[in-house]
Amino acid sequence: MKIEGKVWRYGDNIDTDVIIPARYLNTFDPAELAKHCMVDIDENFAPNVKAGDVMVGGKNFGCGSSREHAPVAIKASGIPVVIAASFARIFYRNGINIGLPLLEIGDDVKKIRANDVLKIDTATGTIENLTTGDTFKAQPLPPFVQGIADAGGLINYIKTKK
Amino acid sequence: MGMTISEKILARHAGVDSVEAGQLVICDLDLVMANDVTGPPSIKEFEKIGRPVFDAEKIALIPDHFQPAKDIKSADLAKIMRDFARKNKIKHYYEQGRVGIEHVILPEFGIVAPGMLIIGADSHTCTYGAVNAFSTGVGTTDLAVGLATGKAWFKVPESINVHLTGKKPKNICGKDIILTLIGKIGVDGALYKALEFTGEGVKELSMTDRLTISNMAIEAGAKAGVFPFDEVTQLYVSRRVKKTFEPVTPDADAKYSSTVEINLSELKPVVALPHLPENVKTVEELGEIKINQVVIGSCTNGRLEDLGIAAGILRGRKVHPDVRCIIIPGSQEIYKEAIHCHWIDIFIDAGCVVSCPTCGPCLGGYMGILSAGERCVSTTNRNFRGRMGHVDSEVYLASPFVAAASAITGKISTPEEVL
Numbered sequence: 001m002k003i004e005g006k007v008w009r010y011g012d013n014i015d016t017d018v019i020i021p022a023r024y025l026n027t028f029d030p031a032e033l034a035k036h037c038m039v040d041i042d043e044n045f046a047p048n049v050k051a052g053d054v055m056v057g058g059k060n061f062g063c064g065s066s067r068e069h070a071p072v073a074i075k076a077s078g079i080p081v082v083i084a085a086s087f088a089r090i091f092y093r094n095g096i097n098i099g100l101p102l103l104e105i106g107d108d109v110k111k112i113r114a115n116d117v118l119k120i121d122t123a124t125g126t127i128e129n130l131t132t133g134d135t136f137k138a139q140p141l142p143p144f145v146q147g148i149a150d151a152g153g154l155i156n157y158i159k160t161k162k
Numbered sequence: 163m164g165m166t167i168s169e170k171i172l173a174r175h176a177g178v179d180s181v182e183a184g185q186l187v188i189c190d191l192d193l194v195m196a197n198d199v200t201g202p203p204s205i206k207e208f209e210k211i212g213r214p215v216f217d218a219e220k221i222a223l224i225p226d227h228f229q230p231a232k233d234i235k236s237a238d239l240a241k242i243m244r245d246f247a248r249k250n251k252i253k254h255y256y257e258q259g260r261v262g263i264e265h266v267i268l269p270e271f272g273i274v275a276p277g278m279l280i281i282g283a284d285s286h287t288c289t290y291g292a293v294n295a296f297s298t299g300v301g302t303t304d305l306a307v308g309l310a311t312g313k314a315w316f317k318v319p320e321s322i323n324v325h326l327t328g329k330k331p332k333n334i335c336g337k338d339i340i341l342t343l344i345g346k347i348g349v350d351g352a353l354y355k356a357l358e359f360t361g362e363g364v365k366e367l368s369m370t371d372r373l374t375i376s377n378m379a380i381e382a383g384a385k386a387g388v389f390p391f392d393e394v395t396q397l398y399v400s401r402r403v404k405k406t407f408e409p410v411t412p413d414a415d416a417k418y419s420s421t422v423e424i425n426l427s428e429l430k431p432v433v434a435l436p437h438l439p440e441n442v443k444t445v446e447e448l449g450e451i452k453i454n455q456v457v458i459g460s461c462t463n464g465r466l467e468d469l470g471i472a473a474g475i476l477r478g479r480k481v482h483p484d485v486r487c488i489i490i491p492g493s494q495e496i497y498k499e500a501i502h503c504h505w506i507d508i509f510i511d512a513g514c515v516v517s518c519p520t521c522g523p524c525l526g527g528y529m530g531i532l533s534a535g536e537r538c539v540s541t542t543n544r545n546f547r548g549r550m551g552h553v554d555s556e557v558y559l560a561s562p563f564v565a566a567a568s569a570i571t572g573k574i575s576t577p578e579e580v581l
Binding site (some may be wrong): 015017021023024040060061063064065066067068069071086088093094098142144145150153154156 | 186202203210212227232235238283286301302304311317479527544546548553
């Protein structure tokens, strides 16, 4: 997937409680979850995010609760990819499992600012910051995990293994 | 080469003699668990796969987060899970009045046992490491695939050796130990790794201490928090577990990625300040921090020993006029035992609210939501922004000793200040 989009930039340790607060977990409808995505740290995100924008965080992105509602809310907001220095383990699995590409780039993330425009190829993990001219390369997935990502998520992957 | 407990359990369930850290394995699961928040979306994904459940006796569905239903949508979630449980004859489904908090009742009912491999759609599934199991939190989709296939893939984690020495001082419990550890290594200090506890200090710890410690392994980013099998484990499981099980001991030459030393004798009562569990300070270091609410309960500290600690401090004393103190037993058995011990009398005489078992306020669900600017001392596990209510409220994580003492003084206090 090739993407060109504007950056919504967040810091370290973005937890799943701020991605989607528990008071909205009485539903698992993606569109409903998207309405409240990031509301506790950024009220501007949900009303203003545009399909194709990208989300960038610091280290340990998605820590805390195992709620898959969090990557679902991000994906349903129109975000096609999340980039971070590192991801919390459960969030990382969940992202791959629902077909939301996650790119881990370590300290290079510091060279990406809010509103920069990035050009991303999720298949190769290459990221070009069109605003600054920097280019980055994400950590590749292990082949087995890449297979799940290529299938568009774990449910599709399992269906092909029948 | 020697193996850790985590490596041994994963190898056994992958059907191989040995594994090493970093290896990807597909394992057979002994138990697959979900709650009323994560169960319903898992069921929806499960139905897309189009297979029956892999084993109705190896699935636990626990309605604890928003139940008894806090609103209509939560009642709908409970109904989806209830209908699924009945249709598929799920053995470990427990209705309200018989249910408790998932990570309290699964060990209490003897459903989790040493050597088991467990996934749960709840991040605190790591709790069962306390009974020498390897258990870890997953999301909705992994859980759905677990329901259908009884399998999951794992990247074998490296383990950090948490080496415990010394004697546990008075008025210190598992919560102080795990918060001290998270303060040392940080909220991503064990990312993609397991914590394995070793050393002479392990035998100092009650099963309640161990369950609290394993429960919060995830707050250091860990995949699991595993204790060795010893006499304490044997005594705990022998009264509860009806099936055969195989304890797991680490090899003497097991390889750990690093070692963290904790001398129990040096521990002091600590709290984690907002808004991360790694912001750990001793209570002595704090100035006067006035509070509005205290919560004693949750999968972290809602067990009988925790309520006993709170009762010991609240006995004959009153909750501060400016404070609401909410006490939530983790299970019906604990609730009943606390009644027999006359602890519920103590709580009510002191001016506490006593609730039925529920996760409730821990995740800002219901039963004690905070208003803007309010502060809560809580025995729960997370103090993220907005976790217990308004985005401008604050949660201070602490032991039941500190929580009960603070309820009396109206400010964050050590138990010594009131005893």
